[in-house]
Amino acid sequence: MRLVENILLRTFGRPRGIIGRLGGIIMARMNDACGAWTIELLEIKSNESVLEVGFGPGVAIQRLAPFVGHVAGVDPSSVMVAQARARNADKVETGDVELRRGSAGSLPFSDNSFDKVMAR
Secondary structure (H helix, E strand, O other): OHHHHHHHHHHHHOOOHHHHHHHHHHHHHHOHHHHHHHHHHHOOOOOOEEEEEOOOOOHHHHHHOOOOOEEEEEEOOHHHHHHHHHHOHHHHHHOOEEEEEOEOOEOOOOOOOOOEEEEO
């Protein structure tokens, strides 16, 4: 049982390595509808700045980026940061999207930087 728990944690809880990359691909497909629903509930305006905590492979950020002033995110997994940066490369390059490795307990952003925050 502990082996299964470790595999699930490495795949979805704290993705890393090859298994973590595979987990990101799975999460991108499975979490897209939930991300869209969360975005809809937040009623985000075009001039607002949004933070996503635990952005995973960056699918919700990809949905948000064309419609808001600035999107930022924090995720503890370097694998997820890499996948999200690749998925949002054009917006990362222009500075419209800012993705960092970190946690909700110690956000690497200044206080009062965001209008809305989402975490799923």
